[in-house]
């Protein structure tokens with residue numbers, strides 16, 4: 001049986017793949033309630049792939065994850081926004097899906113009150129990003145996974161976002177983030193994924209045969 005999400009997230013010996021090829025192998029870490037962990041590593045190392053796997057959007061090649069995807073709220077680049085619904089309708093939709101609370105607090109926390117009746121497809125990139133982050137608040141899920149959450153956000157919105165994360169951590173939530181900026185969170189740690197880069201397939205395998213055709 002899966003562990004209680006309140007006891008945090010443990011990942012052991014995880015291997016993940018993209019496009020049919022192993023990207024990361026042997027990834028192990030723990031994320032305690034109240035803690036933020038920032039994934040680091042060069043472009044293409046597998047930060048997004050790791051987040052997608054933990055969120056249950058794709059299967060792992062190997063390894064153990066201590067909590068089910070239902071404990072995790074994932075915010076990706078595309079944010080899951082319904083373009084033809086208004087900001088408020090988007091949040092009401094997600095609140096209904098997750099059986100959670102009123103949307104007024106998330107609207108105010110992400111500074112979206114004056115945009116509540118605007119169709120989502122008329123928002124700027126940064127405003128869309130704020131709506132995607134407000135969605136996290138209505139999920140009521142304890143573990144947030146965020147892929148470059150501050151892209152397109154202006155300085156004030158980054159500060160707003162950092163406050164929302166700090167509140168979430170203060171309430172016993174946790175956050176796993178791929179971000180290149182320093183959010184100034186007191187309790188955050190870094191996890192460099194570079195040492196977990198999967199070994200290249202053996203020469204003579206499919207890619208080896210492909211090289212021979214090209215040469």
Ligand SMILES: Nc1ncnc2c1ncn2[C@@H]1O[C@H](COP(=O)(O)OP(=O)(O)OP(=O)(O)O)[C@@H](O)[C@H]1O
Nearest residue numbers: 018019020023041042043044045046047048049050
């Ligand atoms: N749809 C796809 N099909 C095949 N390969 C993919 C696909 N998306 C990503 N990849 C490859 O998978 C590997 C891991 O990509 P991923 O997006 O997880 O890296 P990342 O660390 O998040 O990168 P970045 O810092 O650039 O966002 C890369 O080599 C990438 O080229």
